[in-house]
Amino acid sequence: MNRRAHITGWGKYVPEKVLTNHDLAQIVDTSDEWIVERTGIRERRVRGENDTTTSMAAAAAREALAVAGLEPEDLDLIIVANSSPDYLLPSPANFIQHTLGASCPAFTIAAGCSGWVYGLATGHQFIQTGVYENVLVIGVEIISHALDYTDRTTCVLFGDAAAAVVLQPTTEDAGVMTFELGSDGSRAHNLWVPGGGTVNPVSQKVVDNREHYIRMNGQEVARFAMRKLMSCLSSITAQAGITPHDLDLIIPHQANLRIIESAAKHLGLPMDKFFINVHKYANTSAASIPLALVEAIQEGRVKPGDTIGMVAFGSGLSWAGAVVRMGVRETELAHVNGNGHVKVSI
Ligand SMILES: CC(C)(COP(=O)(O)OP(=O)(O)OC[C@H]1O[C@@H](n2cnc3c(N)ncnc32)[C@H](O)[C@@H]1OP(=O)(O)O)[C@@H](O)C(=O)NCCC(=O)NCCS
Structure with a gap:
């Protein structure tokens, strides 16, 4: 019998504080018009005083556990996709595990914006092999901490979630059907933080040069x-014996609307197949795909039995995609329409 990891709970946390394009235009030489035209972004959330990577992740996790009808002690593994930890050591997964009151193993995957899909594939492996039953996969970023608010080419693009x-x-015929993970380290320096690591440790010079x-x-x-949005979408669907046209919904990494529109045009796919x-x-980097997935479910864009394609790309340069079929039984998505937290039966 084919055993797969199946999504049975979902949750999100976004900080209350909204930073609009107009707010950014007061800080750097940019405009709402430029940002909307080039990226489709109108606003983003930034962490409030009390938001930490741990607190935000725990809030999203608690919601996901409630939807799945699980308690933290039921968890066998916590995987956290993150590149903006509260502290350099230990990994944020440990703080999150403790905050949730879980006692299972926990580790962090640092694969930039692709990290959560790497986590999904990793969690799937532990479930497929029969090692674990209940795995929590979190994507969390306070990326605003790594943004140079004097650099208009980067600071307008990111948010926290x-x-x-x-x-x-x-x-059953559900869960993670296929996935693809990729890395091209030859192009790593196209998206990086040059200072603060062991090669170029924190120093006054690093700070003065804004290399952190x-x-x-x-x-x-x-x-x-x-390129990766198109090729990865094609390859994960081909592995599943379908084409991108057969997908009920596509959840692309939410980096730039123009990139998504351009890929859709090249693939001959209508934009209403994409969740935006x-x-x-x-x-929101590693939080981007799960945040879009959670909102797609909560907005009723995902129906029982739907087949969803997800593709992420980002620093590394890395990419990752997966085809996931949602619960095939009506009861499993019963709470989609806002009926509160329904215990999922599988
Ligand atoms: C960043 C991005 C939106 C820039 O769009 P672009 O059309 O390539 O713009 P360019 O970089 O060619 O810059 C064009 C001009 O706009 C300027 N510009 C850049 N950011 C600006 C901003 N926020 N406001 C106003 N002008 C800006 C540039 O300085 C440049 O001016 P110049 O011609 O006088 O030098 C686009 O390259 C992009 O989306 N890249 C991918 C980013 C991404 O997704 N990263 C994360 C992946 S996980």
């Missing part, structure tokens, strides 16, 4: 993103 899913086994902030070659990353929330949150 957290989202989480619970994975449990199923032997994200640097990006936007055009190079945009070309890579476009980049206008509200900008690029």
